[in-house]
Amino acid sequence: MVVASPTQIHGEKLLAIELPVIDLSGERSMVSNLIVKACEEYGFFKVRNHGVPHDIIARMENESSNFFAKTFDEKQKAGLANSFGYGCKNIGFNGDTGEVEYLLFNTNPLSIAERSKTISNDPTEFRQVLTPFILL
Numbered sequence: 001m002v003v004a005s006p007t008q009i010h011g012e013k014l015l016a017i018e019l020p021v022i023d024l025s026g027e028r029s030m031v032s033n034l035i036v037k038a039c040e041e042y043g044f045f046k047v048r049n050h051g052v053p054h055d056i057i058a059r060m061e062n063e064s065s066n067f068f069a070k071t072f073d074e075k076q077k078a079g080l081a082n083s084f085g086y087g088c089k090n091i092g093f094n095g096d097t098g099e100v101e102y103l104l105f106n107t108n109p110l111s112i113a114e115r116s117k118t119i120s121n122d123p124t125e126f127r128q129v130l131t132p133f134i135l136l
Contacts, residue, residue, distance in 0.1 A: 017042070025049040059129040067119055068101055077118040078103060084111070105130070 020038040038045035079085030084104045091100050120126035
């Protein structure tokens, strides 16, 4: 899941762009070609008909927004993204530079329970939101 950062990066406003939407219920080779094209042109895409219930998506977006709205120091408490944790990297090669923040999880529920203490203001809610998302 990708969510836009609620904060400005280096004082600059982020421009909203319309990302390609890919319907996963389509014919497999066509879907594959659309994914490749979207990755080449944008680096990101949205998907439709993925099977994840809307209420889980809404709850995950809310938790994600809450996490990424924290200060840099607070986000680093989630651990550096060696394998799993919080990361922030500079991206772009051809004048399209910027930063991307991300949070990587192990799909083991015990790992999520431990990490949620440093990620969310309400670790119990965070675990309840994330667990069904990874078990789909």
